Amino acid sequence: MAVTSASGPTVPASRRVLAVMVMVPLLAALALWAFAWPAARMAPRDLPLGVAGPAAAAAPLEQRLASHEGAFEIHRYADEAAARTAVRDREVYGAVVVTPQGPHLLTASAASPVVAQLLTQAVAAQSPPGAPAVPVTDVVPTPAADARGAAFGASVLPLALAGVAAGALVSLSGLRGGRAVTAVLGAAALVGLTGAALAHSWLGVLTGNWWAEAGVLALTVAAVAGGVAGLHALLGKSGIGLGVLLVVLLGNPFSGAAGAPHLLPEPAGLVGQWLPPGAGGSLLRSVAFFDGAGAAGPALVLSLWAVLGVTAVLVADRRRPAPAAGTSAAPVPSQAAAAPAPRA
Incomplete structure (x- = not known):
């Protein structure tokens, strides 16, 4: 039996049950493919x-x-x-x-x-x-505190989750335009400082220039958060879901941070370097251990994600229609709603 609401008929309960039963296994299969397939096929490729x-x-x-x-x-x-x-x-x-x-x-x-x-x-x-x-x-x-590189490889997912959380919170809280961009960049900067304090100063798993590492961490989060907020501005709530799919389900396992992009099956290794987690991991390696060698490509990828994301947020805010002159933002109750109920 279909359920009705004030806005019209909704999807029948039986169809919603079927949708949940089908979608959850599909998402599980996608996650297993994205995480297990690269790990099972690791081998040197060029x-x-x-x-x-x-x-x-x-x-x-x-x-x-x-x-x-x-x-x-x-x-x-x-x-x-x-x-x-x-x-x-x-x-x-x-x-x-x-x-x-x-x-x-x-x-x-x-x-x-x-x-x-x-x-x-x-x-x-x-x-x-x-x-x-x-x-x-x-x-x-590698640093003595992270001889096997395990801590470095584990740093990609927290940065991705922080960026997704920032982009989603900015979008769902109703922030628009310049305020949304300020919130995204401010959150990214604070994550960068916090991450450098933990990974460099406390754990000792990063050994490069402290401020450069903080900047890389901040840029990575800004790329993810800007991308998610930009997709929301263009596509609505489904844009947040697309951002999670790209960054968490694909970007994290395809990043190559735990091994190397050249060990992943194609096209996973190439795709991963065009997504923020992979580019962020490569840039952090360059800055933390190689004095910035090989940093240009990953920095460009992260910058494109961040700039395109915040640009989409600003453009979407400008295209939003302004309220008509002489009207207030508050909704005006209809006559039917304002009229008193008839007495019995």
Whole structure:
């Protein structure tokens, strides 16, 4: 039986029950796919890897690494100094230096502890049986307080949730125009300061410039909050749902923060870097551990999300029709409502 209300007939109760029964499993399947599929298919895919040393000596190693089709993207360097510079500049995740004594592996666990371990195993597998262990130098190590990078990887979801909460609260509280933008940016700035105080000053999992890290955290939250508020301004309440889908269900598992974007199946790795969680994680790595190397791309992505989001909020506020002259904002009761009820 359909339920009626003052605004007209509503959806029958049986259909609403059926909608809940169908939508919940679909959302669960989507969440399982988004989180479990990338984790189950982690493997190197065009992973940037350097090979340094004389061409004649490095060629056999380069050919053996290239035999893993699609796994590595080989970059050639003249010597160990050039390879170390490339690792610090985030051009490659690591480099194999061919020396007269044998191969020497350079890694950067700060870029990804998972990739550093993977490279160590891959290079060791290329050594002849009985050969001594390949020496490994961690050029840019992870902080001692977060040797496995677990705390860094876990920081993406809280930032995403903070941004979604800020964008949703601003939208649903009725803030419009400049006040909405001020609330979004103010909340993002405070989250950035709080996050830097916790992650850098207290936990010690970030080791870069304190203010730069706070700025990255704030920009990440502003990108998420601005995106959610902008989608709400364009689409209404369904825009908040779309924002949650993009940022939490897709952006978080596709971010590559716990491993690396080059370990995720395509197109997850690429899509994740165009969403705020992935771009924010990459930018935070660059600022916290690599003196800003490789920061331009992620910073541009986050800035686009933030600017486009607040622009949508401002444009939607200007397009909202103003009340007609001589009318008040309060609704005028109808004659039927104002008339007294007839006596029995």
